[in-house]
Amino acid sequence: MSGQLTADQIHYFMGEALREARKAALIGEVPIGAVVVQDGQIISRAFNLREHLQDGSQHAEYQAILEANRLQHSWRLPEAQLFVTLEPCIMCAGLIQQTRITDVYYGANDAKGGGVTSMYELLTDERLNHQVAVHAGVRAQEASALLKAFFKAVRKRKKAEKKARQLAEKNTGQIS
Numbered sequence: 001m002s003g004q005l006t007a008d009q010i011h012y013f014m015g016e017a018l019r020e021a022r023k024a025a026l027i028g029e030v031p032i033g034a035v036v037v038q039d040g041q042i043i044s045r046a047f048n049l050r051e052h053l054q055d056g057s058q059h060a061e062y063q064a065i066l067e068a069n070r071l072q073h074s075w076r077l078p079e080a081q082l083f084v085t086l087e088p089c090i091m092c093a094g095l096i097q098q099t100r101i102t103d104v105y106y107g108a109n110d111a112k113g114g115g116v117t118s119m120y121e122l123l124t125d126e127r128l129n130h131q132v133a134v135h136a137g138v139r140a141q142e143a144s145a146l147l148k149a150f151f152k153a154v155r156k157r158k159k160a161e162k163k164a165r166q167l168a169e170k171n172t173g174q175i176s
Helices: 007-026 060-072 090-098 140-175
Strands: 033-038 041-047 080-086 103-108 133-135
Touching (some): 007 033, 007 041, 007 060, 007 140, 041 060, 060 090, 080 140
Parallel strands (some): 103 133
Antiparallel strands (some): 033 080
């Protein structure tokens, strides 16, 4: 399967995953997006919803795969490729392996939680019954920039909140 997509298609599909990531950022979620592709068409798309749903399993790729399973009426996706903006974690890598996806294209590496190349290599482990072709670093700079901007804004907001709390405490102490 890995040879069937052109460079333009790969660029386009990762662009769609990046679009999903931007949707996540707009609602305060970590900006990670994913699309599942089959026969050169996007069959499902998703973005992170962990905070909104307060559910640790609500990763972008996890949701996109589950939707693809539902639409295909099968737990197997043997003709599908996954595009995701951040290297999948071990939970998502396990689902990718179990659903028989052929290829994973991802943007930024996840040095602290990557289950595909950074920390673990679950998708290419020959001890497992299915291996997945991994294509790392697709539009990585864009994916990484989204994540960095998001976390910079979070740190800035938390710093401002802390400063406001300290000022309120100081003013409350002066009134007493």
